[in-house]
Amino acid sequence: MRYALRAEWTKLWTVPGTAWLLLGAVVGTAGLGALAAAACSPGECGADPTRTSLTGIHIGQSVVAILAVLAIGGEYATGMMRVTLAAIPRRPAVLAAKAAVLAAVVVPAAAVAVPASLLSGDTPSLSGGPVLRAALGSVLYLLLVALLALGVATVVRHPAAAIGCVLGLLYLFPIVAAAMADPDWQRRLEKVGPMSAGQSIQATTGLDGLPVGPWAGLGVLALWAAGALLAGALALQARDA
Amino acid sequence: MNGFLLAVRAEWTKFRTVPGWVIATALAAVAMVGLGLGPSMQGSCGRHGPGSECAMPVGPGGEEVTDAFTFAHRPLTGDGSVTAHVASMTGQLSDDRALLTPWAKAGLIVKDGTRPGSSYAAVMLTGAHGVRMQYDYTHDRAGSPGTAPRWLRLTRSGDTVTGAESVDGAQWTDVGSARLPDLPSTVEIGLFATSPQYAEITSESIGTMSAATQRSLLTAAFDKVTPADGWTGTLVGEPTNRDRGGYQQDGDRHILTGTGDIGPAVAGATGLGTTVTQTLVGTFAALIGMVVVGTLMATGEYRRGLIRTTLAATPGRGRVLAAKAVVVAAVTFVTGVAAAAAVVTLGQRVLRSNGVYVHPASTTTELRVIAGTGALLAVAAVLALALGTLLRRGTTAVTAAVVTIVLPYMLVLTALPVDAGRWVLRVTPAAAFAVQQSAKQYDQVENLYIPVEGYFPLPPWAGFGVLAAYTAVALAAAAWLLRRRDA
Numbered sequence: 227m228r229y230a231l232r233a234e235w236t237k238l239w240t241v242p243g244t245a246w247l248l249l250g251a252v253v254g255t256a257g258l259g260a261l262a263a264a265a266c267s268p269g270e271c272g273a274d275p276t277r278t279s280l281t282g283i284h285i286g287q288s289v290v291a292i293l294a295v296l297a298i299g300g301e302y303a304t305g306m307m308r309v310t311l312a313a314i315p316r317r318p319a320v321l322a323a324k325a326a327v328l329a330a331v332v333v334p335a336a337a338v339a340v341p342a343s344l345l346s347g348d349t350p351s352l353s354g355g356p357v358l359r360a361a362l363g364s365v366l367y368l369l370l371v372a373l374l375a376l377g378v379a380t381v382v383r384h385p386a387a388a389i390g391c392v393l394g395l396l397y398l399f400p401i402v403a404a405a406m407a408d409p410d411w412q413r414r415l416e417k418v419g420p421m422s423a424g425q426s427i428q429a430t431t432g433l434d435g436l437p438v439g440p441w442a443g444l445g446v447l448a449l450w451a452a453g454a455l456l457a458g459a460l461a462l463q464a465r466d467a
Numbered sequence: 468m469n470g471f472l473l474a475v476r477a478e479w480t481k482f483r484t485v486p487g488w489v490i491a492t493a494l495a496a497v498a499m500v501g502l503g504l505g506p507s508m509q510g511s512c513g514r515h516g517p518g519s520e521c522a523m524p525v526g527p528g529g530e531e532v533t534d535a536f537t538f539a540h541r542p543l544t545g546d547g548s549v550t551a552h553v554a555s556m557t558g559q560l561s562d563d564r565a566l567l568t569p570w571a572k573a574g575l576i577v578k579d580g581t582r583p584g585s586s587y588a589a590v591m592l593t594g595a596h597g598v599r600m601q602y603d604y605t606h607d608r609a610g611s612p613g614t615a616p617r618w619l620r621l622t623r624s625g626d627t628v629t630g631a632e633s634v635d636g637a638q639w640t641d642v643g644s645a646r647l648p649d650l651p652s653t654v655e656i657g658l659f660a661t662s663p664q665y666a667e668i669t670s671e672s673i674g675t676m677s678a679a680t681q682r683s684l685l686t687a688a689f690d691k692v693t694p695a696d697g698w699t700g701t702l703v704g705e706p707t708n709r710d711r712g713g714y715q716q717d718g719d720r721h722i723l724t725g726t727g728d729i730g731p732a733v734a735g736a737t738g739l740g741t742t743v744t745q746t747l748v749g750t751f752a753a754l755i756g757m758v759v760v761g762t763l764m765a766t767g768e769y770r771r772g773l774i775r776t777t778l779a780a781t782p783g784r785g786r787v788l789a790a791k792a793v794v795v796a797a798v799t800f801v802t803g804v805a806a807a808a809a810v811v812t813l814g815q816r817v818l819r820s821n822g823v824y825v826h827p828a829s830t831t832t833e834l835r836v837i838a839g840t841g842a843l844l845a846v847a848a849v850l851a852l853a854l855g856t857l858l859r860r861g862t863t864a865v866t867a868a869v870v871t872i873v874l875p876y877m878l879v880l881t882a883l884p885v886d887a888g889r890w891v892l893r894v895t896p897a898a899a900f901a902v903q904q905s906a907k908q909y910d911q912v913e914n915l916y917i918p919v920e921g922y923f924p925l926p927p928w929a930g931f932g933v934l935a936a937y938t939a940v941a942l943a944a945a946a947w948l949l950r951r952r953d954a
Contacts, residue, residue, distance in 0.1 A: 284877075284882075285870065288870050299862065303770060385861055385862040386759055386762055386766065386865045389866055389869075390756065393755060393873070403881075404880035
């Protein structure tokens with residue numbers, strides 16, 4: 227496993243783009259968050275200013291998803307995957323190592339991006355319980371989106387198709403829910419959608435009105451990520467590379 | 468030209484021989500139709516026996532209207548006028564809050580009988596929009612910004628009706644006049660009061676923005692009415708007005724209580740039912756599919772090195788890009804139009820059979836929505852092709868296209884405050900979703916004209932133009948870079 231980790235770490239940092247993507251995730255998250263916070267005057271940033279300054283997570287998650295998709299999809303695209311699997315025949319270990327390496331780069335990037343967007347906004351104080359939960363939760367959210375994307379890409383293999391599937395999966399639930407006139411269906415969709423449920427961790431006010439509580443919502447996303455990784459592991463095990 | 472046709476043919480051959488692209492295109496159509504016809508909402512129209520159908524009165528122009536108000540009236544044959552002093556207007560919401568809604572109306576009206584949907588002209592005071600002259604449901608003209616107390620006068624002379632206002636009853640100013648050719652010689656003239664549904668945004672936090680709608684009631688007191696007697700009270704229109712409205716005459720004082728509206732019927736928060744726009748929710752899923760195909764048309768060749776063969780066969784590099792754009796746009800347009808046509812025609816039927824009221828759109832509007840949806844997908848696919856050519860990496864290009872087109876739309880629907888959302892739908896490629904708007908926005912009707920209800924800040928083709936402009940710029944940059952770079 228140690229060799230697998232080391233191999234993945236080397237691969238991740240020797241492909242061009244990793245550093246740029248991480249930088250993009252940080253700048254995108256903090257930048258869009260600052261824009262959203264600046265677009266509304268102080269005190270009038272919707273019902274939940276913390277959430278408004280965390281709007282940048284939408285850019286952040288897309289960039290993190292690219293990184294995750296390329297971590298495995300890039301290998302399939304070039305045929306490198308066959309070399310990787312020849313070197314480490316225990317296939318689940320390869321996927322686990324990729325997940326671990328991904329977590330090791332996404333979490334620090336998110337830990338920079340999230341506080342940066344909160345500081346630029348109209349947020350009460352980082353030390354407050356709900357704000358701290360939103361901050362910590364947003365970091366975990368980005369990690370879980372990366373793991374979900376890794377799982378999907380392992381199943382789909384083709385990087386461009388995989389990122390399409392990941393973004394489609396994230397956006398499907400909120401957009402269909404918004405078009406629904408029936409409030410029961412809206413809440414049901416928002417409860418099970420990976421993005422809508424996961425982002426409820428960012429709420430600091432009006433928790434009673436949420437379709438799903440903050441930690442429970444993040445749990446829903448975690449289930450999606452676990453499911454995707456499991457499907458990826460099974461597919462990896464069963465198929466020819 | 469012949470060379471271009473050969474290039475188009477080559478690109479078409481490439482397209483149809485890559486199974487993944489054909490499957491993705493088919494899936495895009497399936498997703499659009501499935502989401503449009505599948506998880507449908509339920510309504511109560513026609514579900515509770517005869518009388519529960521959601522039929523709306525039809526106005527003189529053939530459009531659906533809302534026509535519910537409290538009417539104190541007397542017949543008028545030939546020419547004549549009515550003058551009254553509106554002493555006070557007070558409003559109340561059904562949750563017992565005292566609030567005069569911005570479009571609560573009280574004033575004078577001349578109408579072809581008391582049947583809902585008949586021709587009329589009225590001069591009125593409103594809750595927050597001053598004095599207005601309105602006629603035949605869709606016409607609206609502003610007078611002075613005054614409020615009650617105020618004098619009003621309505622005069623009929625032939626087929627012309629003129630409204631006037633005055634502060635003191637001596638100095639009169641015309642608000643406007645209307646020609647109503649369909650008005651018979653004997654009409655009903657008198658006082659009216661009504662107050663529309665009141666909608667407010669209750670939450671802008673996580674998830675879908677929610678709006679609360681409730682009934683509002685207006686009580687208007689009139690005095691110094693000429694002619695002084697012969698008045699009858701009628702509660703026109705909807706059952707709610709018949710339950711809650713009222714009319715009392717106490718000597719010179721007339722008290723009218725009413726709820727409803729006189730105006731065009733709108734879809735959305737304060738209206739009934741939905742529009743065909745809502746059935747096209749699957750467009751975004753098709754968009755992601757076609758963006759992937761468009762991107763891969765460009766990046767797929769780089770991945771395999773096929774681009775060198777392509778450029779050797781067709782040395783005019785701009786021509787290669789143009790051929791690719793033509794093929795992907797044509798395929799996407801045809802797919803999008805077919806799927807949108809199925810959704811728009813069948814989707815309405817499914818909704819209606821589920822008891823949901825769907826506002827009928829004119830054939831021109833439906834055709835524009837269908838063709839616009841196809842064009843939106845086609846141009847988005849070309850934008851993705853251009854981004855793919857620029858970036859040469861499939862994953863990054865797909866994400867860039869999705870983030871610039873789908874993400875803004877989704878943020879507007881679910882996360883952004885209303886004003887920020889309107890701004891986003893003006894400046895980002897997501898503005899193109901305006902081609903799907905099917906309901907007309909009437910500024911003189913109380914409603915939430917927001918994107919989630921199917922109302923966009925730009926006119927349909929202007930919104931589409933924003934996407935087209937982004938695409939033109941990206942395509943030009945792609946052509947320039949393709950020529951400049953080694954393949």
